[in-house]
Amino acid sequence: MYSSELIKGTLKTIILKLLSENDKMYGYEITQKVKELTDGKIQLTEGALYPTLHALEADGILTTKTVNVGNRIRKYYTITKTGKKMAKEKVSEFREFMNTMVFLLDLKLNIG
């Protein structure tokens, strides 16, 4: 698990990227997917996730659809057209930021 200060600021980018690649996802699913894809190194907390999802919905970046699964509620989030554009911008900005940091910190990454 990475220190929280490192992950700060990447939450929106991660959410938007995931929802760009999946038609619809619900909150809990997002936390599990991120945990799985990062081998548990990034674990989103509910206290951070839900307010962010709500804010993105309020801004028209995401839309929701509530479904009953058994007796439980599940709230699916889908990214809008505007949201997809935003996702691309966010990911792109992060890529440039990393290039800058790689240079600044003189890093050698294990990627091709």
Added chain:
Amino acid sequence: MYSSELIKGTLKTIILKLLSENDKMYGYEITQKVKELTDGKIQLTEGALYPTLHALEADGILTTKTVNVGNRIRKYYTITKTGKKMAKEKVSEFREFMNTMVFLLDLKLNIG
């Protein structure tokens, strides 16, 4: 200039890395060096820089030496042995974090 939320959490890492490579630096010098090295894409604000430098000093990560240059004060910061160790850890953690994010966001970076 990158959005502030992106840069959040990298301030300490940047400061420690710079001071690991330079015997001594003063606050203003750090802001200028970062601005220069990143082509103005990362500009440290004083409101963030000085409190952080003071905190690092209080924690024994940095030591200071105040010098008079003409009629002006200049406060040099030097990294301690403990600080150098911390710098290595921070940079290393950031490297691993970036590898994780590259995978998670499916990025292609422009580095060899």
Added chain:
DNA sequence: AGATATACATATAAGTCTTATGTATATTTT
């Protein structure tokens, strides 16, 4: 003379995230 650069610093507010708490059902383990 005025603007910009150098050089320190702090205070208030804004923003984001953590921790803790709450509700409720489903499944697995003991």
Added chain:
DNA sequence: AAAATATACATAAGACTTATATGTATATCT
């Protein structure tokens, strides 16, 4: 059968970090 864990939503209070604004003062450039 009871207890623990997983699923699934959500919010509130506090902590932490950073931005913005402000303050002081000298040096240099136009």
